[in-house]
Amino acid sequence: MVADGAATTTPIPVRVAILGASGYTGAELLRLLSSHPHTSIVALSGERSAGSPMGSVFPHLAFGPPGGFVHSLPDLTTTAEVVTVAQAGAVDVVFCCLPHATTQKIIAQLPLDKVRVVDLSADFRLRDVDTYAAWYGAPHAAVELQRQAVYGLTELARDAVRGARLVANPGCYPTSAQLPLVPLLSAGLISPADIIVDAKSGVTGAGRAAKVGTLFCEAADGMSAYGVAAHRHAPEIEQGLSDAAGAPVDVVFTPHLVPLARGILSTMYVKLAAGVTADDLRARLAAVYDEEPFVHVLPAGAAPPHTRHVRGSNHAVMAVVADRVAGRAILVCVIDNIVKGASGQAIQNMNVMCGFPEMDGLGATPVFP
Numbered sequence: 093m094v095a096d097g098a099a100t101t102t103p104i105p106v107r108v109a110i111l112g113a114s115g116y117t118g119a120e121l122l123r124l125l126s127s128h129p130h131t132s133i134v135a136l137s138g139e140r141s142a143g144s145p146m147g148s149v150f151p152h153l154a155f156g157p158p159g160g161f162v163h164s165l166p167d168l169t170t171t172a173e174v175v176t177v178a179q180a181g182a183v184d185v186v187f188c189c190l191p192h193a194t195t196q197k198i199i200a201q202l203p204l205d206k207v208r209v210v211d212l213s214a215d216f217r218l219r220d221v222d223t224y225a226a227w228y229g230a231p232h233a234a235v236e237l238q239r240q241a242v243y244g245l246t247e248l249a250r251d252a253v254r255g256a257r258l259v260a261n262p263g264c265y266p267t268s269a270q271l272p273l274v275p276l277l278s279a280g281l282i283s284p285a286d287i288i289v290d291a292k293s294g295v296t297g298a299g300r301a302a303k304v305g306t307l308f309c310e311a312a313d314g315m316s317a318y319g320v321a322a323h324r325h326a327p328e329i330e331q332g333l334s335d336a337a338g339a340p341v342d343v344v345f346t347p348h349l350v351p352l353a354r355g356i357l358s359t360m361y362v363k364l365a366a367g368v369t370a371d372d373l374r375a376r377l378a379a380v381y382d383e384e385p386f387v388h389v390l391p392a393g394a395a396p397p398h399t400r401h402v403r404g405s406n407h408a409v410m411a412v413v414a415d416r417v418a419g420r421a422i423l424v425c426v427i428d429n430i431v432k433g434a435s436g437q438a439i440q441n442m443n444v445m446c447g448f449p450e451m452d453g454l455g456a457t458p459v460f461p
C-alpha cells in the first residue's frame with residue numbers, strides 16, 4: 093500500500109542536503125524537489141564545483157519567480173562541509189549522489205541517529221561482502237553499514253524502507269529488470285534458469301563528468317554493447333532475483349549505450365514454468381502493481397512501451413508478449429534512468445521513510461515528444 097499520511101515525528105519541512113549535487117542525479121533531485129511540498133534544501137556539495145552558485149553549474153536552475161525555489165538554493169560547498177552541517181544536526185535527509193566507492197567512507201561519517209540517508213551510488217546495494225569486493229575491486233570500507241542498508245526498490249521493499257536509516261537506491265538497469273522479474277520468480281511462474289536481460293541506456297547513465305565514450309562524436313548516431321559478461325549490475329540483479337526465487341539465479345545481462353540523453357529499455361527473455369502462459373505472467377504483474385502509482389503493466393496486444401512514454405517521470409511501464417517459440421515469453425520494461433532509475437526513486441524512498449505521500453514531488457507527467 094502507498095503511504096498516505098504525514099509523519100508524526102519527522103519535522104516539516106524536512107531539511108535536505110545533497111552530496112554530489114553538481115552531477116546529473118543531483119540536478120534531477122533538485123528539479124523534482126522543486127515541487128515537493130515538505131522539503132527545504134539546506135546544503136549542496138560538489139567537488140570541482142564547490143564554491144559555485146547552483147545557477148552557474150546548471151543554468152536551467154537559475155531562473156524562477158523572485159523568492160522561489162531556485163533563488164533559495166544554497167551555493168555548493170565541499171562534501172566535508174556538508175558532513176559537518178549534518179553532524180551538527182542541521183539536516184534531516186541526505187541524498188548521496190557521489191561516485192561509487194567514494195560514498196561509503198563519507199556515509200560512515202554521517203550521524204544515522206539524526207539523519208536518514210538515501211545513497212544513489214552502488215556502495216550499499218550488495219549485501220554479501222565478498223561479492224562486493226569481487227565486483228568493485230576492493231573490500232568495503234563500512235561493512236557494518238553495508239549490512240544495515242535496505243535495498244530500496246520501493247514497490248517491492250516498502251515496509252523495510254519505512255524503517256530504514258540508510259537506503260541503497262537501486263541501480264538503473266537493476267530497477268528495470270527486477271520490477272518485472274521479481275514478482276514472476278517469487279510466484280514460480282518463470283524458470284530461474286536461462287534468464288536474459290538485454291538493456292539499453294541513454295548517455296546520462298554514465299554521469300556528467302567528461303569521458304571519451306560520452307563525447308557527442310562517440311555516442312551519437314551509433315550504439316554499442318559494453319561491460320559484456322562483466323557488468324557490475326549483474327550481481328545486483330542476481331541478488332534480487334535469487335531472493336525472489338529462494339535459490340541462486342544467474343542472469344545473462346548485456347547493457348548497451350544508445351544515443352539518447354535519458355531512458356532505459358530492457359528486453360527480457362524468459363522460460364515459462366510448466367503449464368504457465370504469457371497471459372499468466374501479465375496477470376501476475378497486473379495484480380502486483382495494480383495499486384501502484386508508478387508501475388504500469390500494458391494490456392495484451394498493446395504496442396510495446398517506448399522510452400518517450402516515461403521520459404522525465406518516475407513511471408515504469410512494462411509489457412509481456414508470448415514468444416513465437418513455445419514455452420517462452422518476452423518482457424519489455426522502460427524507465428527514465430535518472431528518475432525511476434535514480435533520483436525519482438530516491439525521493440520515493442525518502443517519502444516512504446518520512447511518512448509523506450509517496451507521489452510528493454513525483455507528479456510530473458512525462459515530457460513528450
Ligand SMILES: NC(=O)C1=CN([C@@H]2O[C@H](COP(=O)(O)OP(=O)(O)OC[C@H]3O[C@@H](n4cnc5c(N)ncnc54)[C@H](OP(=O)(O)O)[C@@H]3O)[C@@H](O)[C@H]2O)C=CC1
Binds near residue numbers: 113114297429433
Ligand atoms: N546517472 C544515472 O543515470 C545514475 C547514476 N547512479 C549513481 O548515482 C551517483 C551519481 O551519479 P551522477 O549524478 O550521474 O554522477 P555525476 O558524475 O554526474 O556527478 C557526480 C557528483 O559527485 C561529485 N564528485 C565527483 N568525485 C567526487 C569525489 N571524489 N568526492 C566528492 N564528490 C565527488 C561531482 O562533483 P563535481 O562535478 O563538482 O566535480 C558531482 O557532483 C553515482 O554513484 C552513479 O553511479 C545511479 C543510478 C543512475
Ligand SMILES: CC(=O)N[C@@H](CCC(=O)OP(=O)(O)O)C(=O)O
Binds near residue numbers: 293298
Ligand atoms: C550508461 C552507463 O554508463 N550507465 C552506468 C549505470 C548507471 C547506474 O545505475 O549506475 P550505478 O550502479 O553506478 O549507480 C554504467 O553502466 O555504469
